[in-house]
Amino acid sequence: MEFVKGTLQSDCLEIEQVTPDMYGKTISMKGTVHNIRDMSDFSFIILRKRNGIVQCVVSSDSNINIADIKDADCIKVTGEIASDDRAPNGFELRLSNVKVLSSPAAPLPITINKHKLNLAIDTLLENRPITLRNLRERAIFKIQEGIVRGFRDYLFNQGFTEIRTPKIVQAGAEGGANIFKLDYFGQKAYLAQSPQFYKQMMVGVYERVFEVGPVYRAEKHNTTRHLNEYTGIDFEMGFIDSFYDVMSVEAGALQYTFDLLKNEYANYLKSLKVELPDVSQIPQVRFVEAKEMAAKKYNRKIRDPYDLEPEEEINISRLFKEEYNSDFVFITHYPSKKRPFYAMDDPENPKFTLSFDLLFRGMEITTGGQRIHDYQTQIDKMKSRDMDPEDFKSYLSIFKYGMPPHGGLGIGLERLTMKLLDMNNIRYASLFPRDMNRLDP
Amino acid sequence: MEFVKGTLQSDCLEIEQVTPDMYGKTISMKGTVHNIRDMSDFSFIILRKRNGIVQCVVSSDSNINIADIKDADCIKVTGEIASDDRAPNGFELRLSNVKVLSSPAAPLPITINKHKLNLAIDTLLENRPITLRNLRERAIFKIQEGIVRGFRDYLFNQGFTEIRTPKIVQAGAEGGANIFKLDYFGQKAYLAQSPQFYKQMMVGVYERVFEVGPVYRAEKHNTTRHLNEYTGIDFEMGFIDSFYDVMSVEAGALQYTFDLLKNEYANYLKSLKVELPDVSQIPQVRFVEAKEMAAKKYNRKIRDPYDLEPEEEINISRLFKEEYNSDFVFITHYPSKKRPFYAMDDPENPKFTLSFDLLFRGMEITTGGQRIHDYQTQIDKMKSRDMDPEDFKSYLSIFKYGMPPHGGLGIGLERLTMKLLDMNNIRYASLFPRDMNRLDP
Numbered sequence: 024m025e026f027v028k029g030t031l032q033s034d035c036l037e038i039e040q041v042t043p044d045m046y047g048k049t050i051s052m053k054g055t056v057h058n059i060r061d062m063s064d065f066s067f068i069i070l071r072k073r074n075g076i077v078q079c080v081v082s083s084d085s086n087i088n089i090a091d092i093k094d095a096d097c098i099k100v101t102g103e104i105a106s107d108d109r110a111p112n113g114f115e116l117r118l119s120n121v122k123v124l125s126s127p128a129a130p131l132p133i134t135i136n137k138h139k140l141n142l143a144i145d146t147l148l149e150n151r152p153i154t155l156r157n158l159r160e161r162a163i164f165k166i167q168e169g170i171v172r173g174f175r176d177y178l179f180n181q182g183f184t185e186i187r188t189p190k191i192v193q194a195g196a197e198g199g200a201n202i203f204k205l206d207y208f209g210q211k212a213y214l215a216q217s218p219q220f221y222k223q224m225m226v227g228v229y230e231r232v233f234e235v236g237p238v239y240r241a242e243k244h245n246t247t248r249h250l251n252e253y254t255g256i257d258f259e260m261g262f263i264d265s266f267y268d269v270m271s272v273e274a275g276a277l278q279y280t281f282d283l284l285k286n287e288y289a290n291y292l293k294s295l296k297v298e299l300p301d302v303s304q305i306p307q308v309r310f311v312e313a314k315e316m317a318a319k320k321y322n323r324k325i326r327d328p329y330d331l332e333p334e335e336e337i338n339i340s341r342l343f344k345e346e347y348n349s350d351f352v353f354i355t356h357y358p359s360k361k362r363p364f365y366a367m368d369d370p371e372n373p374k375f376t377l378s379f380d381l382l383f384r385g386m387e388i389t390t391g392g393q394r395i396h397d398y399q400t401q402i403d404k405m406k407s408r409d410m411d412p413e414d415f416k417s418y419l420s421i422f423k424y425g426m427p428p429h430g431g432l433g434i435g436l437e438r439l440t441m442k443l444l445d446m447n448n449i450r451y452a453s454l455f456p457r458d459m460n461r462l463d464p
Numbered sequence: 465m466e467f468v469k470g471t472l473q474s475d476c477l478e479i480e481q482v483t484p485d486m487y488g489k490t491i492s493m494k495g496t497v498h499n500i501r502d503m504s505d506f507s508f509i510i511l512r513k514r515n516g517i518v519q520c521v522v523s524s525d526s527n528i529n530i531a532d533i534k535d536a537d538c539i540k541v542t543g544e545i546a547s548d549d550r551a552p553n554g555f556e557l558r559l560s561n562v563k564v565l566s567s568p569a570a571p572l573p574i575t576i577n578k579h580k581l582n583l584a585i586d587t588l589l590e591n592r593p594i595t596l597r598n599l600r601e602r603a604i605f606k607i608q609e610g611i612v613r614g615f616r617d618y619l620f621n622q623g624f625t626e627i628r629t630p631k632i633v634q635a636g637a638e639g640g641a642n643i644f645k646l647d648y649f650g651q652k653a654y655l656a657q658s659p660q661f662y663k664q665m666m667v668g669v670y671e672r673v674f675e676v677g678p679v680y681r682a683e684k685h686n687t688t689r690h691l692n693e694y695t696g697i698d699f700e701m702g703f704i705d706s707f708y709d710v711m712s713v714e715a716g717a718l719q720y721t722f723d724l725l726k727n728e729y730a731n732y733l734k735s736l737k738v739e740l741p742d743v744s745q746i747p748q749v750r751f752v753e754a755k756e757m758a759a760k761k762y763n764r765k766i767r768d769p770y771d772l773e774p775e776e777e778i779n780i781s782r783l784f785k786e787e788y789n790s791d792f793v794f795i796t797h798y799p800s801k802k803r804p805f806y807a808m809d810d811p812e813n814p815k816f817t818l819s820f821d822l823l824f825r826g827m828e829i830t831t832g833g834q835r836i837h838d839y840q841t842q843i844d845k846m847k848s849r850d851m852d853p854e855d856f857k858s859y860l861s862i863f864k865y866g867m868p869p870h871g872g873l874g875i876g877l878e879r880l881t882m883k884l885l886d887m888n889n890i891r892y893a894s895l896f897p898r899d900m901n902r903l904d905p
Contacts (some may be wrong), residue, residue: 278707
């Protein structure tokens with residue numbers, strides 16, 4: 024009987040396995056041909072590997088016929104490691120052998136081996152499986168991976184439990200018409216607009232929970248800041264003293280995450296020329312006050328007293344950048360009218376809620392706040408909005424049978440990525456974006 | 465201007481913050497009343513916290529009126545820490561004050577503070593938001609969290625990149641009728657049966673990728689081993705030497721995960737009386753051979769030469785447990801007929817594929833294998849199955865423009881949890897299971 028032992032064997036090395044004491048030795052590596060440059064008496068093969076590129080040299084007196092190798096071939100190379108300060112990672116491989124493992128059936132339709140693609144967004148996205156092979160494009164989603172890792176690790180450290188809740192649901196949590204409908208074995212079902220109900224249920228179980236998962240919004244308009252399927256980083260915490268606790272955890276998570284990016288994703292940040300913002304402290308200001316400050320400073324009339332218009336978000340962010348040098352600002356105490364039925368009203372003025380948004384460089388990336396935890400209060404608020412409590416029996420059972428004071432938030436991962444990387448369209452921050460016209464790839 | 469600093473302030477302690485040098489001091493804690501026991505001259509309040517329970521003592525001469533406190537109240541207690549070997553965590557709190565933070569509106573419909581709930585499964589699941597508060601129930605999903613953490617951390621260590629791919633898709637990856645349909649702004653769309661196409665696309669970008677996310681199967685039958693929405697742990701890796709590399713990574717991930725559970729989830733394993741299986745080596749056997757071995761040993765006729773019937777999976781597992789003391793067995797070289805169009809046929813005998821399943825205690829928990837990477841081979845195999853390559857243009861572009869030899873697998877998280885915890889129904893291993901009749905909670 025043969026057994027699988029759990030140790031991957033390979034006669035090839037990865038970039039990070041090459042150390043200066045190995046210079047002069049002959050090793051093998053696998054990768055994709057990123058570029059070939061013929062320099063008359065020798066040639067460069069630039070090998071693309073998962074976390075960087077390797078410079079390989081083929082001298083004209085070698086047995087290797089450079090004409091047998093082409094862009095996008097997957098190859099195994101063997102050669103001597105030589106120190107070269109100008110080469111990526113400080114070394115090059117002087118090849119004695121190249122084995123072609125697989126070859127494309129056609130030349131690449133898009134030149135992906137230049138630094139910046141400069142393609143129209145539709146071309147970029149329609150050819151996503153290929154354009155993502157560009158080093159800058161793939162750097163974006165390494166940084167996005169780092170953002171999720173940062174939040175997750177920080178929340179684990181703070182005693183949160185990771186949960187997975189269903190995305191096929193019986194009722195929308197956020198109301199409104201922007202919800203995808205589904206036939207579920209003859210029953211009407213929906214795609215979850217947020218894990219709101221479920222994460223609140225789980226506060227009664229683990230006190231502190233988080234989920235990173237897909238969120239669905241059937242927005243019937245194409246904008247540069249909306250996706251129809253996006254990734255929500257959601258957390259919810261019990262036994263809070265106030266909704267400021269939720270803001271504290273978010274600020275702490277951002278600090279931790281940017282430190283992680285700085286330490287472990289430095290080369291990707293560098294390749295995208297990203298400057299991480301200072302997040303050591305984030306100013307907080309009330310909704311009404313923020314509106315007035317921006318209206319006054321930029322001489323703009325307040326039109327909608329209940330919500331922030333996109334231009335107002337931009338102006339408020341600008342103001343806090345100019346006056347407090349902060350890329351982030353927490354806006355607190357949003358009007359009840361514009362907040363969902365589960366938001367807790369401010370006992371000092373029930374026209375407002377104990378809630379907040381976080382603006383980052385002119386855009387809302389988080390909505391959060393304290394939730395109602397008292398059964399009767401929740402029932403009354405639903406009725407005042409013409410909702411039928413009978414439709415939400417499972418959800419309401421948590422309040423009926425006891426819930427601690429609690430609050431939480433939802434972060435749009437793609438929006439955070441977009442603003443951090445200074446993009447002008449959220450589609451750049453999604454591997455395979457879904458919008459009204461885009462289902463493929 | 466006020467600023468959020470990112471440090472959560474609290475005048476209360478968590479269980480893990482109490483250390484023996486603090487005995488004799490007075491502290492505060494928040495939690496939920498799990499149980500009250502009146503012992504005539506004193507009372508116990510058992511406080512349920514996120515990671516355990518705390519024994520609190522109220523003496524009859526204190527100012528606290530025990531009648532004011534009831535099960536499921538959320539409270540803040542203040543008291544002196546005293547060593548008590550019989551108490552959970554080795555200490556108890558001798559209370560001088562109790563503050564009720566919130567109270568339920570009705571008594572709990574189910575007694576959740578006993579060790580085992582012993583409820584009919586429908587009752588358990590219909591009351592999920594409440595029954596999950598039981599210590600044993602919530603231990604299940606802490607272990608499930610640990611399984612995901614284990615796989616994720618191991619795959620990060622092996623150079624994998626974490627990805628997030630869309631669940632609203634234009635075409636099913638696994639074929640068949642068990643797919644949920646959706647109206648997407650007037651276009652026909654589906655819920656992803658697996659991230660197969662997308663993770664293969666991403667192999668061309670990062671070489672090694674993984675995703676932990678929801679998977680949808682519209683199975684039109686209720687069984688104890690199927691869910692209509694479940695969690696897939698999927699990975700895919702490029703530049704493999706053979707599909708045995710994929711099996712190696714899975715075995716390594718299981719080893720790492722069980723070590724993590726042993727080290728960081730010991731109390732949850734103990735409360736559920738879980739014995740972690742030895743996974744230091746996993747036997748591997750060919751499909752045809754496994755079938756014959758089990759048929760011979762248990763004197764059973766082979767009825768379906770192309771697939772394993774559930775009873776055969778049980779018998780094969782039993783055989784490998786009896787003869788090799790292994791709870792796991794890899795079955796390799798499944799017939800092409802029963803494997804998807806992207807599976808690579810065995811060049812030595814194209815009636816079989818370079819693929820495998822992993823059986824764990826009688827059930828398939830993983831399907832994986834090497835994939836076709838050559839464009840023309842993939843086109844030909846699709847045509848031989850009456851599929852139109854035009855319908856899969858984006859997917860096929862990765863082969864057209866170059867793909868390394870690669871393979872991967874998908875693991876059903878709930879199945880792995882179910883078998884590890886010795887459950888007889890997969891619904892026990894899902895927080896909020898979705899089956900034909902269950903959309904709520």
